Amino acid sequence: MQSAETIIEELNSILIKQFEVEPGHIHADARLRDDLDLDSLDAADLLIAIEKRFRVRLDDVEVRKLTTVGEMHAYVRQVVADAATGRLSQTAASDQSVSGS
């Protein structure tokens, strides 16, 4: 599972490389719309970029509620952690199934 620091670094890298946000403008309290100038078109592409990078599925409704970089970091960390837990559970279930056959 990726560390929190790695996830944050990669999210910030997406903002810098794909959305050309100045690195100095990225901090937890920075507002995605008002400070980083990311609008609804950017939000749609940001969602796709995150889903492809982390191989997760984000909740559109939850994503729309995110207003700051810090909130985005926290939300994605949670989704990535949940996905990893889910994969572990599936693996464990699969292992049990194999051992029980």
Next chain:
Amino acid sequence: MKRVVITGMGLCTPLGSDPTAVYEAMLSGESGIERIPSFAAVADLAVVLGGPVRGFEAQRIPRKYRRSMARMAQYAAAAAADAVAQARIPETHFSAGKVAICAGSTTGSPDAMEEFFREYLSTGSIRGVSGTAFLRVMSHTVPAHLALVFGSTGPVHTAACACAISNQAVGMGLDLLRLGRAEVALCGGADELSVLGAATFDLVGAAVRGWGDKPTERPAPFDASRDGVVVAEGASMLVLETLEHAQERGATVLAEVLGYGESCDATHMSSPEPIGMRQAMERALVDAGCVASDIEYVNAHATGTTIGDAAEAQATFEVFGPDVPVSSFKGHFGHTLAACGGIELAMSILGMRGGLMPPTKNLRSPDVAGIRLLTEPLALSPRRFVSNNFAFGGINASVVIGRFEG
């Protein structure tokens, strides 16, 4: 009727973007054609040549605009910026709605289409498709982005008839200015090099196949060895304005747009008809208040196809007879599709002003009868010339340009 003049020209071509440098490159016989590795990698595509725009600096367009712009719209924006700068159109003209934008592309961005369908067809879902995909695919992606970039609140019209787009855009702009619906019109077209374009001409047997070892020797309009089109990319944008408006603000007039004519063959989707071509030229002459003997040069559409070039030569002969000098610029640039008309107008205008008309590159053994084809630069400053563009669907569009004489 209001007179309309050209006061700015901007280009983005396989031979560069500065119109004067491009013109000089043409006179030097340079070619924008090269082997395109991505074409060579497509199974069963026999086309390996293309005319790419080299060294384009997309970063000069702010991301806020660029994020939804395909290459074609980026090329158009760069060309438009140069044209507007040359014409010195005030920024306030755009916000005040005084500028009409008349432009187009053969289709929306083929790159964006590929991106959309690759994602959708491989997953069966639209999850993963960019929210900007449609903005790059839509048929008015070029003019809409020009309006966005310039903050232009005036009319936005889409010219959409493929290879005739630039000339059609000039015709649209001419009409709007004559009608008083705008004071300035930004007119042109843009396209991006794509497998779709190359394959389209290949599939109908109208593309140059092979020649990867001698790319600069194709295409060869009007030549006995001609064997088809070489697709290319680029953009051309011209600033048109009423003469009255140009004079009021002390603009430098480059040329006058005297008339426009168009027709449709209405006989075949891809096989051209001399009658239709002739009608477009004749209608343009009528619109310009000219007769054929007033025309001292014809810039041909001639793309290098066996049938198309012969049909155009016949039509040109029927209208202008044997003595008017004729050349095609496709041998230098390849076929830049929606952009070609504006590029050819710009180069012809520079030839007119400089007194030296470029010849047809790669024309060594003319095999069309009747017309006077240029194989070398000709010392000539035509008072009036005609520029032709023709497109699939039997679309024919001709423009008459005149030297500005006050």
